[in-house]
Amino acid sequence: MAEARFTVVGGGLAGLMTAIKLAESGHSVDILSIVPVKRSHSVCAQGGINGAVNTKGEGDSPDIHVKDTLRGGDFLAEQTSVKGMCYAAPGIIYLLDRMGVTFNRTAEGLLDFRRFGGTLYNRTAFAGATTGQQLLYALDEQVRRHEVDGRVTKYEYWEWLGMVKDEQGRCVGSVAMDLRTAEIRTIPADAVMLATGGPGIVFGRSTNSLINTGSAAGRAYIEGAIYANGEFIQVHPTSIPGEDKLRLMSESVRGEGGRIWVARKKGDTRPAKEIPESERWYFLEEKYPKYGNLVPRDMATREIFHVCRDLGLGVGGKDAVYLDVTHIPAAVLDRKIKGVMEIYEKFVGDDPRTTPMLIFPGMHYSMGGLWVTFEPGSNNEPLVGSPKNQATNVPGLYASGEVDWAYHGANRLGANSLLSCIYAGQIGGPAMISYAKNNPKGTAAVGQKPFDGAKKVWMERFEKIRKMAGKENPYQVSRELGEIMTENVTVIRYNDRLQKTLERIQVFKQRWERCNVLDVSNNFNRSLSFMNQLWNMLELAEVITVGALLRDESRGAHYKPDFQLPEPKTKDPREDPDWMKAWAARNEKWGKVTLASYSPNGPQISYEPLATPVMAPEPRWYG
Amino acid sequence: MEPTPSTSRLISFRIWRQESPDHEGRFEEFKVPYYPKANVIACLMAIQRNPVNAEGRPTTPVVWDSSCLEEVCGSCTMNINGRVLMACSSLIDKLKEPITLEPLRKFPLVRDLAVDRQRMFDALKKIRGWIPIDGTYNLGPGPRQSPKDQAAMYVLSTCMTCACCLEACPQVQVDNQFIGAAAISQARLFNMNPTGKLNAEDRLRGLMAEGGIQDCGKAQNCVQVCPKEIPLTTSIAEMNREVTKQLFKDIFFKDEEREDAAGPA
Numbered sequence: 001m002a003e004a005r006f007t008v009v010g011g012g013l014a015g016l017m018t019a020i021k022l023a024e025s026g027h028s029v030d031i032l033s034i035v036p037v038k039r040s041h042s043v044c045a046q047g048g049i050n051g052a053v054n055t056k057g058e059g060d061s062p063d064i065h066v067k068d069t070l071r072g073g074d075f076l077a078e079q080t081s082v083k084g085m086c087y088a089a090p091g092i093i094y095l096l097d098r099m100g101v102t103f104n105r106t107a108e109g110l111l112d113f114r115r116f117g118g119t120l121y122n123r124t125a126f127a128g129a130t131t132g133q134q135l136l137y138a139l140d141e142q143v144r145r146h147e148v149d150g151r152v153t154k155y156e157y158w159e160w161l162g163m164v165k166d167e168q169g170r171c172v173g174s175v176a177m178d179l180r181t182a183e184i185r186t187i188p189a190d191a192v193m194l195a196t197g198g199p200g201i202v203f204g205r206s207t208n209s210l211i212n213t214g215s216a217a218g219r220a221y222i223e224g225a226i227y228a229n230g231e232f233i234q235v236h237p238t239s240i241p242g243e244d245k246l247r248l249m250s251e252s253v254r255g256e257g258g259r260i261w262v263a264r265k266k267g268d269t270r271p272a273k274e275i276p277e278s279e280r281w282y283f284l285e286e287k288y289p290k291y292g293n294l295v296p297r298d299m300a301t302r303e304i305f306h307v308c309r310d311l312g313l314g315v316g317g318k319d320a321v322y323l324d325v326t327h328i329p330a331a332v333l334d335r336k337i338k339g340v341m342e343i344y345e346k347f348v349g350d351d352p353r354t355t356p357m358l359i360f361p362g363m364h365y366s367m368g369g370l371w372v373t374f375e376p377g378s379n380n381e382p383l384v385g386s387p388k389n390q391a392t393n394v395p396g397l398y399a400s401g402e403v404d405w406a407y408h409g410a411n412r413l414g415a416n417s418l419l420s421c422i423y424a425g426q427i428g429g430p431a432m433i434s435y436a437k438n439n440p441k442g443t444a445a446v447g448q449k450p451f452d453g454a455k456k457v458w459m460e461r462f463e464k465i466r467k468m469a470g471k472e473n474p475y476q477v478s479r480e481l482g483e484i485m486t487e488n489v490t491v492i493r494y495n496d497r498l499q500k501t502l503e504r505i506q507v508f509k510q511r512w513e514r515c516n517v518l519d520v521s522n523n524f525n526r527s528l529s530f531m532n533q534l535w536n537m538l539e540l541a542e543v544i545t546v547g548a549l550l551r552d553e554s555r556g557a558h559y560k561p562d563f564q565l566p567e568p569k570t571k572d573p574r575e576d577p578d579w580m581k582a583w584a585a586r587n588e589k590w591g592k593v594t595l596a597s598y599s600p601n602g603p604q605i606s607y608e609p610l611a612t613p614v615m616a617p618e619p620r621w622y623g
Numbered sequence: 624m625e626p627t628p629s630t631s632r633l634i635s636f637r638i639w640r641q642e643s644p645d646h647e648g649r650f651e652e653f654k655v656p657y658y659p660k661a662n663v664i665a666c667l668m669a670i671q672r673n674p675v676n677a678e679g680r681p682t683t684p685v686v687w688d689s690s691c692l693e694e695v696c697g698s699c700t701m702n703i704n705g706r707v708l709m710a711c712s713s714l715i716d717k718l719k720e721p722i723t724l725e726p727l728r729k730f731p732l733v734r735d736l737a738v739d740r741q742r743m744f745d746a747l748k749k750i751r752g753w754i755p756i757d758g759t760y761n762l763g764p765g766p767r768q769s770p771k772d773q774a775a776m777y778v779l780s781t782c783m784t785c786a787c788c789l790e791a792c793p794q795v796q797v798d799n800q801f802i803g804a805a806a807i808s809q810a811r812l813f814n815m816n817p818t819g820k821l822n823a824e825d826r827l828r829g830l831m832a833e834g835g836i837q838d839c840g841k842a843q844n845c846v847q848v849c850p851k852e853i854p855l856t857t858s859i860a861e862m863n864r865e866v867t868k869q870l871f872k873d874i875f876f877k878d879e880e881r882e883d884a885a886g887p888a
Contacts, residue, residue: 020759035688036744038784039696091761098765100754100816102777109767128777133695137780141753148748180733209690243658244665244711245692335774339781343693346712348660426759475671475684518674519683523643524734526686527671 003027004436005443007174007189009160009216011037013132013418014401015195016139017425018432023146025433030187031143032155032176034211038140041197041209042421045132046340047116047252048124049096049418051089055110060121062087067615069416072118072296073367073409074556075591075617076229076610080374081406083614084381085416085423092422093125099138102127104336114336115255118296118413118622129250129339135418155187159529160216163192163223163397164454171396172443173451175458179529182522184458186451188443190436191396193428194220195421198366198402202537202544203490204482206363207239207248217370217403218536221543225392227596227603228405229368230540231547234412234557235490237300238323239362240348246362247347249323250340251414254293256332258325260284260304261356262313272315272322272356283307290623298411298557299622301361305491308360315358324356363490365417367408367557368547370399371595374406380613382427387435390428398432400424405593410556465531470514474527474534477511481541489545493560498549505542512538543596543603550605553590573619583619591617632657634666635677635721638685644732652677652721663710663724664689664699685724687736694850697783700727700790701736707790709850727790729797743784746806750829754818766817779812779858781851788845788855800834804845807836808858814865827862827869836862 004027008019011033019029031037054060065086070077097103097111103125104112113122127134146152157179164173164186173188199214200206221227238253238260239246254260263270264281284303285292293300304321308314314321325333330353333341344352371393375386382389390398400421407420436442484504488497512535518527552563565586568579592607633654641648654677655666664687671684689699692711699710702725704718715722730738768776788804789795795803810826813819819826830836839859846855 024759035690035696035698036740036784038744039690039698041691041696043696043783044691044693094761094764095756095759098754098756098762098818100765100813100819102773102780104777105768105770105773107770109769111764127780130695130781133783134777134780141747142756142759144744144747145751145753145755148751209696210692211690242665242692243661244668247693339695346694347662347714349714473672473674475668476673479672521642521683521734524686524737527684 004190004433005030005188006191006193006432006436007032007187008193008195009174010040010195010197010401012040012042012195012197012401013136013139013421014425014428015193016136016143017422018193018195018400018429019152020139020142020146021426021429022432023151025429027151027433029152030155030189031152032158032160032174032187034157034159034179036156037143037154038137040136041212042136042418043133044207044209044248045135045418046129046248046250047255048114048126048131048415049093049135050116050123050413050415051093051125051419052086052121052123053090053093053111053113053125055106055113056122058121060123062089064121065089065123068119069413070409070615071620072413073411074620075409075587075612076232076555076593077409078374078406078610079612079614080376080380080382084427085407085420087381088423088426089419092419092426096135096138099142101134101138104128114252115294116414117251117254117294117300120291124252124255124415126252126336129252129337132418135422160194160196161458161532162219162454163394164188164450166446166450169224169394171394172446175454177458177529180524182462182525182528184455184462186455188451190439190443191398191432193398193400193432194370194403195399195401195425196403199537199540200363201478202481202541203233203363203485204479205242205244205246205486207236207246208364213533213537214540215533215536218540220370220392220397221596222536222539222598223394224598225394225397226371227369227540227543228371229547229594230366230543230596231551231594232367232410232557233363233490233544234297234365234367235301235361236364237297237304237361238359239364240344240357241319241360241362242347247343248362248364249344249357249359250337251297252337253323253325253340256325256336257328258293258323260293260300260321260323262307262315262321266312267317269316272324281313288622295622296411296413298559301491302559304361319360320358321360322356323359325352326354326356361491363486365412366402367405367410367412368544368594369403369405372399372404372406376613384427385430385434387431387438389431390424391431391435396435398428400428410558461532462528465517465528466520468515468517468531470516472511472515473518474512474515474531477508477515478534478537481505481508481538485541485544489548491559493548493558494562495549495560498545501545502542502549505538505545509538539598546603546605547594547596551590551594553586555590572621572623574621580619587617634715636666637721637723638735639725640685640735641732642734651682657715659716661715663703663713663715663722664692666715667710685736686734695783697785700785700787701725702727702790707787707848709785712850727786729790729795730786731797740784740786743786743789743803743805746802747809749802749832750806750810751825752806752809752813754813754816755822756818768817772815776812776815778853779808782808782853783851785850787848787850791844791848793842793844794838794840801838802834804855804859807839807862808853808855811858811862823865824869827866830862830866831869836866
């Protein structure tokens, strides 16, 4: 094959790993990113990256990692990719080690590992509590090396607007806008990787960066890419509420021994330190003796909600519980989780080493995303090099990272996201190369026509946006969208409220038409770009909400009190045959992937059975 | 839920407005509702939702860079009341009013509070800031490292390219080439790494080029403004010593001898 040219959209872990794989194979890569890639949202990941390296004599193995991940995801994850990811994990951690990631070490000089949620093993490699930042920097450095060698070209402060498709409907390039000049340009490519992250800003305040609007995924969906399992939204149990965002307080805090508690007595107004041990309720440890504070995130979040909202036991009667590390020596905290200790100190003003932190769940991650496929090899892992891996239903369009749907099912385990981003990039890059090989004429043969057409569409769209002079403020509309999505489409879901949310989204769409663009300059006009993003956010909000409305069950992070199975008669539900029968019937009906296809009248939803070649579904049970 | 303002108190802001480098710049005043523990970014977001200045006249939303709002992405650096700070971690309660926001002055202005910090990323190219691994295939673990070395390197690797150190440096000017403390400290990071040591000389050569470490005037402002408390002046001193050693090697040894003279890595 002649040298191919590829586009990678997004400069987080998934995008950069894709770019490295492509460049390393001698191809040219254009990276589009709305921020300098070193500022991508991967920097926010704190706690670590999972891999069953088994350095603590615990008998951990990739196979147990697979099972923990599938169980944690309540059997809605794509099993082939999960197996491939978990088996690749130790090698990925070693690779990052070789790239110079400053992972914490043991006295013997080996990589150190710590506990995380949803597992009983020390499986999480970490660099203080800024592991995502350290990993992103390592990949950023490798990409810079390829940039110096001329294989990678960065388009930073460029926003991906949409695809260019040829007559057969193949993606042959992108339309992008230079945010600093409003120039719109088409960029041909032999294949395009979307690695644009999650849609946190659809929920207004979340643990996500402001750039995580989900706009690119929303646009790809409008242009025909299927969006899968959109309703599965992770709400992280421990975040610091704030006016501008909810700051993440890493699961590693509990991995290092942090304990969650409230006062047993309702209305106890004493400061935390004056409440004696016997009058504290460590509700997670009491309810889940085996996993304690490290039950999967969806479960911890629901328990905290229950304690605050149903029992009224939140600190000060409010939405808050204690996350306590004051029993751990300050030197240990500084060595292992200093980054997040400082975040709490800087933004709240209290020192968590001496005063228990006040935390509450916050929207964090989307398990769902663009639907992609995998070609299983004989070992039920993705066949590396197959053009089908990480491929969306639009030929030539790939997706990796939080923007894809595959690896986490109904609930993601902590420290699996960094891993899935890197693994998806590792197999996504080779998939794009194989795809390009199968199109020997390449994009050059397509001709100029589709590019001119696509460019014209976007020039006209932005001309229209530029003339918008109504009374509505797009940032205000976005804020109201976030409020109702957080209220009705996160932890606890009721069909009447979901229905009402859908009606509100329609109203938001009408209000979008009456928006004022606020700024008509060509120079770094944020409002112009945001107006376009906001529409894509509204489309994605609809996909998420319709998916939640139609899925009448509880699974992982998707919880509907009205459709709960009855309580089992035994403590371990697997010992209650009647309950098991009900569970099996439920799983038969709903153990399927939600597929959303765009239509102007709203998302068209269908369900696809999920292949389970690696592990048969079973009820989650964390004793 | 939107928190209700606890009082009707308004915060006064003076914000630098400049549509482009070719336009005239000026301050514009704003009044923003007060919230306890609000930070500068939260107030800029409030202006986006209601872009009206203190005189009651509609205006364009302020343009600035920000992303993570947790002081880890390095985007939102600006001059706040005359000091270079991260806007996300600058809490209103700790700032004197009117709060004056100005762009970084050592970098080309893009618009309002947004500037172009590309020179910092270019500096990382000059110092060859990466570990030249053989490839991304699986070659087993990297070299062992002591927890003490890891701790030292970890601090250096929390540099988020925010530009505080360059802004505070008297030697950095918008039209000169000095690479600044951040890149010098990164060179030290990679030269400390057991694999990075193998090509330490490449990075030293980067530091010896035009705009390199010799342009440091030892004002020591950098270390005082670093939001991550990176020991930047220690890095500069270490690298200065290494560069000097390299200079002597260059004087006294021929090319083919230099490698031996360097001793085992």
